[in-house]
Amino acid sequence: MSRLLYRLGKAAALRPWRFIAVWLVLVAAMAGLAGAGGGALHDNYTLEGTGSQQATDLLEERFPALSGADARVVVHAESGTVDRAALAAAAAELGELPHVSAVDPPRPSPDGATALMTVRYSVPVTDLEPGETLDLLRSATRDLDEAGHQVEFGGQVPENVTAPGGTAEAIGVGAALVILLLAFGSVVAAGLPLVVALAGLGAGVSGITLLAAFTDVATTAPTLAVMVGLGVGIDYALFILTRHREGMAAGLGVPESAGRANATAGLSVIFAGFTVLLALCGLVLSRIPVFMTMGFTTGLVVAATMLSAVTLLPAVMGLAGTRVLRRRDRADASTIVVESPRVRRWAQHVGRHPWPWLLAASVLMIALAAPALGMRTWPSDASSEPTSNTARQAYDLVAEGYGDGANGPLVVAVDLEKVDQSALPAMRERLAGTAGVTEVSPHRLSPGRDAAVIMVTPEYGPQDERVTGLVDRIRADALPEGAEVTGLTAAYVDLSRRLSDRLWPVIGVVVATSFVMLMVVFRSLLAPLKAAVMNLLSIGAAYGVLTAVFQWGWGAELLGLPHSVPVSSFILLLLFAVLFGVSMDYEVFMLSRVREEWLRSGDARGSVSTGLAATGRVISSAALIMVAVFLGFAADPGLVIKQMGVGLAVAVALDATVVRLVLVPSTMSLLGRANWWLPGPLARVLPHIDVHGGSEPAGKAAREPEPSRA
Structure with a gap:
C-alpha cells in the first residue's frame, strides 16, 4: 500500500x-x-417485531385512508368562539387539495375558542413537497386568517418543512479557511x-x-x-x-x-x-x-x-x-518549523510526572461524563421547536385547548379476524379505566369491516416520561391478543427501547473491530487497548455534556431551543459510531509518528514526546477545524443534527486537548516499552503493515526494537 x-x-x-x-x-x-x-429521501422507521409496527401494518392493509401523511389545522379565536360556518367552508376547501383523501370534521375545544381539523393524505409525507403542501394549506384557510382567527399547522407535513440549508456548511468552511490561513x-x-x-x-x-x-x-x-x-x-x-x-x-x-x-x-x-x-x-x-x-x-x-x-x-x-x-x-x-517545541516540552513534563496528570485528566473526564447517568433519551417533536414555528404554535394551542395528551394520541388497531366485534365496547371501557387516559373515542370500522380503530387521548404530552408506563399498561391490561397500540407516541416508546437494546452490541462490535485493526497496524496489544479506553472516555464526556446542555437546559436557549429537551434517541448510536471513528483518526495519525520514532530510536519515552511534537500543531489545527465545522451544525434547526454538532464538537475538543496532550503522554510514559508489546504467537501471525512509511518510499519496514520481556 x-x-x-x-x-x-x-x-x-x-x-x-x-x-x-x-x-x-x-x-x-x-x-x-x-x-x-436520483431518488427522493424517505424516513423508514420500520421496527420489525414491535407492537406499534404490527398495528401500523394492519392500518396500511385495512385502513388505507389512515396510512398516509396527515396535517393538523388549528384555528383559534382570540376572543369569543371560532366561526363554525367559516370552519366548514375551510374544511371543504381543504378536501379539494391534491392528495387529500379526507378531512376529519372540525373538533371544537370545550370553551369553543379553538378548533382542530385533521387533513389526511393518500400518500406518505415523503411523496409530498412539504413546503409547497404547507403553502396550499395556508391558501385554503386564508379566509379564516382574514376573519381574524389565528391559524397554525401541525402534524407530519408541517413538521417536515425544513429551512433552506447551507448556513452550517458556510460557517464551517469559513472557519476552516481562517484556521488554515493562520496555520500555513x-x-x-x-x-x-x-x-x-x-x-x-x-x-x-x-x-x-x-x-x-x-x-x-x-x-x-x-x-x-x-x-x-x-x-x-x-x-x-x-x-x-x-x-x-x-x-x-x-x-x-x-x-x-x-x-x-x-x-x-x-x-x-x-x-x-x-x-x-x-x-x-x-x-x-x-x-x-x-x-x-x-x-x-x-x-x-x-x-x-x-x-x-x-x-x-x-x-x-x-x-x-x-x-x-x-x-x-x-x-x-529549511526555515519551515516542523516540530512544536512547546508541545515537546509539555509532553516531557507530563512524562516526568505521569501519575498526577493521569489522575487529574481522568477525574475531569469522569466528572464531565457523570450527567450521562441521568440521561433520558426520547425522539424530538414539535414542542422542541422555537416558539416562532407554526408547528410549535399549533402544539401549544392544542395543549391549551384539549390537554397535553391531544398532541400525541394513541391509536388502537384491532384485527376483527382475531377479536370478536362484540368485545369492542368492553375494550373501550378498559381503555377508559386505564390510569393516564383522559378520553376514548367510539370505535371506527374499516371499509371491509374486518378491522377497527379506537383513538385514545393520554393525559400526558408526547415527551412526558409517564407515557412509556401508560403504553405498557394499555398493552398489558386493556388489549386482548389481536389488538395493538400505535401512533407516534407508541412508536417512540418502541423506538427508544430498540435503540437502547442495540446500543451495547454496536459498542462491542465497533470497539472490537477497531481494536483488531489497530493491533494489526501498530503490532501492539496495549496501544489499541489504550486508544479504545480513551475514545470511550471522550464519548462518555460528550454524552454528559449533551445531558447538561439539552436535558438540564444549561445552554438550550443559546442554541435556539425554547426550553430543555430530552436527548434525542438517535444520538446514542449515531454519536458513538461517528465519534469513535473520528477520534481514531487522530489516534492513527499520532501513533504512526510515535511508532515511527520508536522504530528509529528504540527510545520508548522519547518517541512519545517527539511524535507529539511532530503532530501537535497539525492535530490542533485539524481539531479546531472539526470543532468549527461541528459547531456550525449546532445552528441547524433539526434537533438531531443540533445535538450531533454539539456532541461531536465537545468530544473532538476534549480528544485533542485532554486525551492527546495529557492522557496519551502520561499513560505511554508509564507503560514504556510495553506500549509496543505483542505476544510471540501473534507477532508471527499478524502481517507487517508499514503505516508510517518510514523514510523509504518503497515502504521498507524498519527493524523493530526488541520488545520488553517484562
Whole structure:
C-alpha cells in the first residue's frame, strides 16, 4: 500500500492536470446522474417485531385512508368562539387539495375558542413537497386568517418543512479557511484542503442521491454525511499537506515530497478512514433501516473524501508547487518549523510526572461524563421547536385547548379476524379505566369491516416520561391478543427501547473491530487497548455534556431551543459510531509518528514526546477545524443534527486537548516499552503493515526494537 500510494502521489504531482480532469469528470458525471436518476429521501422507521409496527401494518392493509401523511389545522379565536360556518367552508376547501383523501370534521375545544381539523393524505409525507403542501394549506384557510382567527399547522407535513440549508456548511468552511490561513500563512495552502474536501463531498452527496433511487435514505442522512465528511475531508487533506511541507523543508522536490507524503500521511489517512467506515458499519446492528442508511451514506461520503485526499490532493500540490509555502520560506524551505517545541516540552513534563496528570485528566473526564447517568433519551417533536414555528404554535394551542395528551394520541388497531366485534365496547371501557387516559373515542370500522380503530387521548404530552408506563399498561391490561397500540407516541416508546437494546452490541462490535485493526497496524496489544479506553472516555464526556446542555437546559436557549429537551434517541448510536471513528483518526495519525520514532530510536519515552511534537500543531489545527465545522451544525434547526454538532464538537475538543496532550503522554510514559508489546504467537501471525512509511518510499519496514520481556 505504501509503494502504491507513493507512486500514485508522485505520478499525480508530475501530471496534475490528468488527475484533476478525472476528478472534474467524476464530480460532473455523478451530479448529472444524480439529477437524472436520483431518488427522493424517505424516513423508514420500520421496527420489525414491535407492537406499534404490527398495528401500523394492519392500518396500511385495512385502513388505507389512515396510512398516509396527515396535517393538523388549528384555528383559534382570540376572543369569543371560532366561526363554525367559516370552519366548514375551510374544511371543504381543504378536501379539494391534491392528495387529500379526507378531512376529519372540525373538533371544537370545550370553551369553543379553538378548533382542530385533521387533513389526511393518500400518500406518505415523503411523496409530498412539504413546503409547497404547507403553502396550499395556508391558501385554503386564508379566509379564516382574514376573519381574524389565528391559524397554525401541525402534524407530519408541517413538521417536515425544513429551512433552506447551507448556513452550517458556510460557517464551517469559513472557519476552516481562517484556521488554515493562520496555520500555513499561505492562501494556496489554506485553499487546497478545502478544494479537495469539497470535491470528495460533491461526489459523495451525489452518490447519496443515487442511492436513494434504490433504497430508503433518511431525510437527515445527507446533512449528517456532509457534517462528518466536511470535517474529516479537510483533516485528511491537512495531514497529507503538512507532511508534504515537511518533505519540502527537508529539501525534497515537489513530486518526490508529494509521493512520500502520500506514502506516509496518506497511508495513515487510509487506515483512519477505514476505521471510521468500520465504526459506521456498526450501525447495521441497530436493525433500524433509518440508522443503517445513515451509516451507509455517511460512509459513502467519508470514502469519497478519503479517495480525493490520496489522489486529487497530490495533483493540486504538484500544480501549486512551492506556493504551498509562505513567501519567505520559498527561497529556503529549511526555515519551515516542523516540530512544536512547546508541545515537546509539555509532553516531557507530563512524562516526568505521569501519575498526577493521569489522575487529574481522568477525574475531569469522569466528572464531565457523570450527567450521562441521568440521561433520558426520547425522539424530538414539535414542542422542541422555537416558539416562532407554526408547528410549535399549533402544539401549544392544542395543549391549551384539549390537554397535553391531544398532541400525541394513541391509536388502537384491532384485527376483527382475531377479536370478536362484540368485545369492542368492553375494550373501550378498559381503555377508559386505564390510569393516564383522559378520553376514548367510539370505535371506527374499516371499509371491509374486518378491522377497527379506537383513538385514545393520554393525559400526558408526547415527551412526558409517564407515557412509556401508560403504553405498557394499555398493552398489558386493556388489549386482548389481536389488538395493538400505535401512533407516534407508541412508536417512540418502541423506538427508544430498540435503540437502547442495540446500543451495547454496536459498542462491542465497533470497539472490537477497531481494536483488531489497530493491533494489526501498530503490532501492539496495549496501544489499541489504550486508544479504545480513551475514545470511550471522550464519548462518555460528550454524552454528559449533551445531558447538561439539552436535558438540564444549561445552554438550550443559546442554541435556539425554547426550553430543555430530552436527548434525542438517535444520538446514542449515531454519536458513538461517528465519534469513535473520528477520534481514531487522530489516534492513527499520532501513533504512526510515535511508532515511527520508536522504530528509529528504540527510545520508548522519547518517541512519545517527539511524535507529539511532530503532530501537535497539525492535530490542533485539524481539531479546531472539526470543532468549527461541528459547531456550525449546532445552528441547524433539526434537533438531531443540533445535538450531533454539539456532541461531536465537545468530544473532538476534549480528544485533542485532554486525551492527546495529557492522557496519551502520561499513560505511554508509564507503560514504556510495553506500549509496543505483542505476544510471540501473534507477532508471527499478524502481517507487517508499514503505516508510517518510514523514510523509504518503497515502504521498507524498519527493524523493530526488541520488545520488553517484562
